[in-house]
Amino acid sequence: xxxxxxxxxxxxxxxxxxxxxxxxxxxxxxxxxxxxxxxxxxxxxxxxxxxxxxxxxxxxxxxxxxxxxxxxxxxxxxxxxxxxxxxxxxxxxxxxxxxxxxxxxxxxxxxxxxxxxxxxxxxxxxxxxxxxxxxxxxxxxxxxxxxxxxxxxxxxxxxxxxxxxxxxxxxxxxxxxxxxxxxxxxxxxxxxxxxxxxxxxxxxxxxxxxxxxxxxxxxxxxxxxxxxxxxxxxxxxxxxxxxxxxxxxxxxxxxxxxxxxxxxxxxxxxxxxxxxxxxxxxxxxxxxxxxxxxxxxxxxxxxxxxxxxxxxxxxxxxxxxxxxxx
Amino acid sequence: xxxxxxxxxxxxxxxxxxxxxxxxxxxxxxxxxxxxxxxxxxxxxxxxxxxxxxxxxxxxxxxxxxxxxxxxxxxxxxxxxxxxxxxxxxxxxxxxxxxxxxxxxxxxxxxxxxxxxxxxxxxxxxxxxxxxxxxxxxxxxxxxxxxxxxxxxxxxxxxxxxxxxxxxxxxxxxxxxxxxxxxxxxxxxxxxxxxxxxxxxxxxxxxxxxxxxxxxxxxxxxxxxxxxxxxxxxxxxxxxxxxxxxxxxxxxxxxxxxxxxxxxxxxxxxxxxxxxxxxxxxxxxx
Numbered sequence: 001x002x003x004x005x006x007x008x009x010x011x012x013x014x015x016x017x018x019x020x021x022x023x024x025x026x027x028x029x030x031x032x033x034x035x036x037x038x039x040x041x042x043x044x045x046x047x048x049x050x051x052x053x054x055x056x057x058x059x060x061x062x063x064x065x066x067x068x069x070x071x072x073x074x075x076x077x078x079x080x081x082x083x084x085x086x087x088x089x090x091x092x093x094x095x096x097x098x099x100x101x102x103x104x105x106x107x108x109x110x111x112x113x114x115x116x117x118x119x120x121x122x123x124x125x126x127x128x129x130x131x132x133x134x135x136x137x138x139x140x141x142x143x144x145x146x147x148x149x150x151x152x153x154x155x156x157x158x159x160x161x162x163x164x165x166x167x168x169x170x171x172x173x174x175x176x177x178x179x180x181x182x183x184x185x186x187x188x189x190x191x192x193x194x195x196x197x198x199x200x201x202x203x204x205x206x207x208x209x210x211x212x213x214x215x216x217x218x219x220x221x222x223x224x225x226x227x228x229x230x231x232x233x234x235x236x237x238x239x240x241x242x243x244x245x246x247x248x249x250x251x252x253x254x255x256x257x258x259x260x261x262x263x264x265x266x267x268x269x270x271x272x273x274x275x276x277x278x279x280x281x282x283x284x285x286x287x288x289x290x291x292x293x294x295x296x297x298x299x300x301x302x303x304x305x306x307x308x309x310x311x312x313x314x315x316x317x318x319x320x321x322x323x324x325x326x
Numbered sequence: 327x328x329x330x331x332x333x334x335x336x337x338x339x340x341x342x343x344x345x346x347x348x349x350x351x352x353x354x355x356x357x358x359x360x361x362x363x364x365x366x367x368x369x370x371x372x373x374x375x376x377x378x379x380x381x382x383x384x385x386x387x388x389x390x391x392x393x394x395x396x397x398x399x400x401x402x403x404x405x406x407x408x409x410x411x412x413x414x415x416x417x418x419x420x421x422x423x424x425x426x427x428x429x430x431x432x433x434x435x436x437x438x439x440x441x442x443x444x445x446x447x448x449x450x451x452x453x454x455x456x457x458x459x460x461x462x463x464x465x466x467x468x469x470x471x472x473x474x475x476x477x478x479x480x481x482x483x484x485x486x487x488x489x490x491x492x493x494x495x496x497x498x499x500x501x502x503x504x505x506x507x508x509x510x511x512x513x514x515x516x517x518x519x520x521x522x523x524x525x526x527x528x529x530x531x532x533x534x535x536x537x538x539x540x541x542x543x544x545x546x547x548x549x550x551x552x553x554x555x556x557x558x559x560x561x562x563x564x565x566x567x568x569x570x571x572x573x574x575x576x577x578x579x580x581x582x583x584x585x586x587x588x589x590x591x592x593x594x595x596x597x598x599x600x601x602x603x604x605x606x607x608x609x610x611x612x
Contacts, residue, residue, distance in 0.1 A: 050417075050420070050421070052424075096594075096598050099598060099601040099602060100598065100601050101601075102416075102420075103361040103416075103420055104597050104601070107361075107545065107548050107552075107593070107597075108594055110541075110545065111590040111593060111594055112594075114541075115586075115587050115591070118586055118587055119587070227541055228428070228538075231428060234421070234424070235425075238421065274435050274436070274439065274440060277431075277440070278431075278432045278435050278436055281428050281429065281432040281435070284425070284428050285425045285426065285427075285428040285429030285431075285432065286425075286429065288421065288422075288425035288428070289407065289422055289425040289429075292418055292421050292422055292425070293422065296418070
């Protein structure tokens with residue numbers, strides 16, 4: 001397991017200089033998607049709540065960083081403030097909203113995103129529907145390879161935080177609350193407070209990714225953060241495996257690369273003009289349904305179980321039987 | 327004053343559409359416990375199909391009816407995927423219907439393209455009490471009210487409707503007396519599909535549809551239905567009408583840009599107040 005992690009680290013660090021410009025953009029967007037998905041996975045897997053509005057916090061982070069730097073704040077400070085502002089927004093919104101559960105919360109988060117998009121589209125202070133233009137690049141970063149490493153570092157930090165949260169006392173308490181809220185509360189877990197903290201943390205992840213996105217593209221519009229983007233993050237989290245550390249990365253990688261491949265396929269000569277969007281919608285939908293129906297734990301836990309089963313089966317034939325019985 | 331009356335009547339027409347989408351959600355949720363995220367897609371599919379049938383030369387009424395029937399069939403298909411596998415819990419089914427809603431985008435774009443579509447409805451302008459409004463809004467109200475009355479009669483007076491209500495109130499007891507709960511669930515999906523389709527067919531002449539209009543439809547429908555806790559069709563009707571009238575009044579008196587925000591804030595407030603009143607969540611017995 002350790003060697004696998006090391007190999008992934010080495011390969012992903014060696015990759016950016018080798019990639020052509022177009023693939024480098026995919027690398028960066030994949031890393032950003034994985035960063036947001038890590039938050040979604042934490043929220044869904046540990047707090048047991050579906051958020052259909054995670055792109056709202058991505059947008060808040062992006063606009064915060066963009067607006068600050070357009071108004072002369074140093075870009076590094078803008079980037080550092082992006083997750084803070086997103087987390088503060090999550091606390092303010094979450095205090096009333098997290099009373100809701102299940103489908104009520106799903107619709108509430110969706111409503112928050114629709115309200116935000118509408119406000120951004122009308123607010124001249126945010127560039128309106130045309131968008132916010134002229135965002136400077138991060139100071140000291142001239143080319144995309146630099147951004148690839150920034151994204152790598154951001155994702156590494158986010159995964160490290162997730163891992164520590166999961167392993168902590170708060171993480172255990174959250175797992176208990178996701179199974180049975182009443183039982184957890186009866187055992188003295190401050191369910192509401194922890195739930196709000198995870199909501200804020202996942203928003204901070206999204207906000208940080210949004211900040212990088214703003215500086216990388218240099219241009220933001222409400223149309224860059226559609227409701228479908230929030231659904232994509234849910235798809236990535238579910239496909240990769242909820243509540244695992246590697247799940248968001250695997251889910252984001254599988255979906256981004258697949259959609260990228262289908263985009264190439266869809267823009268081949270002879271294909272109808274609607275082919276790329278149709279193919280990507282179909283992929284999101286089918287992957288989500290297949291994952292939920294046939295692999296409800298997601299890719300990472302399923303693969304891990306298969307791996308441990310085959311290695312143990314090789315060691316002693318009865319181990320598998322024992323596991324089945326357990 | 328005549329302006330006000332005009333806004334209210336237009337609002338009732340728009341609200342009736344929300345109420346139909348909402349009642350479709352209610353029909354499915356009561357029986358299966360699933361909040362069907364693909365509910366807006368039924369409306370879009372029925373509306374797009376009607377425009378194609380009309381272009382092909384079929385008369386009105388026939389085209390609309392065919393489209394509603396197709397929407398009901400689509401409803402059953404969604405139901406088969408969402409609840410077909412025994413033991414699927416409602417949370418999982420919500421995610422599955424979310425996936426089906428996105429899948430519907432792909433199908434709709436292949437069949438009808440990604441441009442907005444509409445078709446002519448009832449033409450002409452009616453004058454009521456000095457207010458001039460498009461006659462089509464009156465048609466929407468005139469169709470919706472009898473549909474809700476029929477729905478109420480169906481649930482309380484017919485055997486099938488009573489069986490559906492029985493599944494809604496206690497699945498286990500319903501199964502004990504010999505009701506096939508899964509089949510009733512699929513029937514509820516068919517009903518939800520037809521109601522969603524009807525909403526699409528009725529409102530498209532005054533509000534054109536694109537493949538992704540389902541998000542607005544489902545959010546407004548959910549807002550209408552959530553007033554009654556997602557279980558009471560009559561409250562969904564009241565909620566939908568209230569929502570429609572509020573939106574047109576806001577738009578009419580100058581806040582046109584903010585009508586969606588107001589509807590959504592209304593929905594959030596209702597849900598939060600409901601959650602505060604019922605107190606901590608009730609957990610299903612395991």
